[in-house]
Amino acid sequence: MSSAKIGVSMLYRLGDSFNRMVKRLGTENTRCIEILDDGAHELSKTRVSLLREVAKSYDLEFTVHAPFADINIASPSRTILEVALKRLEKSLYYAHALDAMLWVLHPGAKTGISQFYPDAGWKQNVESIEELYAKAEHLGVNVAIENLPAKYWFLMSSPEDFCRFYRETSLPIGIVLDVGHAHLESQVQPFFDQLADKIVHIHVSDNHGVNDDHLGVGYGTVDYDWFAKTLKKVDYNQRIIVESCTHVPESLQKLMLMLNPEQSAFDAN
Numbered sequence: 001m002s003s004a005k006i007g008v009s010m011l012y013r014l015g016d017s018f019n020r021m022v023k024r025l026g027t028e029n030t031r032c033i034e035i036l037d038d039g040a041h042e043l044s045k046t047r048v049s050l051l052r053e054v055a056k057s058y059d060l061e062f063t064v065h066a067p068f069a070d071i072n073i074a075s076p077s078r079t080i081l082e083v084a085l086k087r088l089e090k091s092l093y094y095a096h097a098l099d100a101m102l103w104v105l106h107p108g109a110k111t112g113i114s115q116f117y118p119d120a121g122w123k124q125n126v127e128s129i130e131e132l133y134a135k136a137e138h139l140g141v142n143v144a145i146e147n148l149p150a151k152y153w154f155l156m157s158s159p160e161d162f163c164r165f166y167r168e169t170s171l172p173i174g175i176v177l178d179v180g181h182a183h184l185e186s187q188v189q190p191f192f193d194q195l196a197d198k199i200v201h202i203h204v205s206d207n208h209g210v211n212d213d214h215l216g217v218g219y220g221t222v223d224y225d226w227f228a229k230t231l232k233k234v235d236y237n238q239r240i241i242v243e244s245c246t247h248v249p250e251s252l253q254k255l256m257l258m259l260n261p262e263q264s265a266f267d268a269n
Ligand SMILES: [Mn+2]
Pocket: 146, 178, 203, 243
């Protein structure tokens, strides 16, 4: 039996209004909820108070996904970077106010002019993470960085990128392993082989190895049997968040059965 906690990201409800999403939080079949601080669900003081009340009623615990629309922490433009970091700091503050267990951060990405400034983007990515980490530490918020596909120009995609990051900084920052993203580059197994001890949070969804489709678990080509076996092998005991946009309750149920076959979905909470 695995002691990992299985939760769900509100990504799939991003098309709903914030209030509608909040009203349904008690019906997600898990106590473990990831709030996406972006789009229609962008956090505010009032929204944080509302979420805190709902968390009390349903005994929920939150993780917060940092905003990522139009945000690039490796931006070559000082002006744009400052705005992005300000927005991220606001999100960190709300994660703190929500007593969130973790704040999930996307790494920076290359831009259309990166080829002229080799390594400047990587350097800025590391500096921005260091800056945000210091702010998070001050607030007492845990931060971890998610692997994002290189095909979408992101700078931290493979275990090698994360190893380089760890060589260049001394930050004790963990990895959010996004299984769908890693699958696009056949990196799921390499992440577990090389960095299992750094993985502090997991996003799951499925795809066919081509596009980041965020399909339900079992609807693409990710080998979830191997995944479940590996989690048991490495004794993973932290959160696994379903980040599918379709078949969400079914994905949650499948994972619960894979990891705790002798328990019912509700007991597994
Ligand atoms: Mn993800």
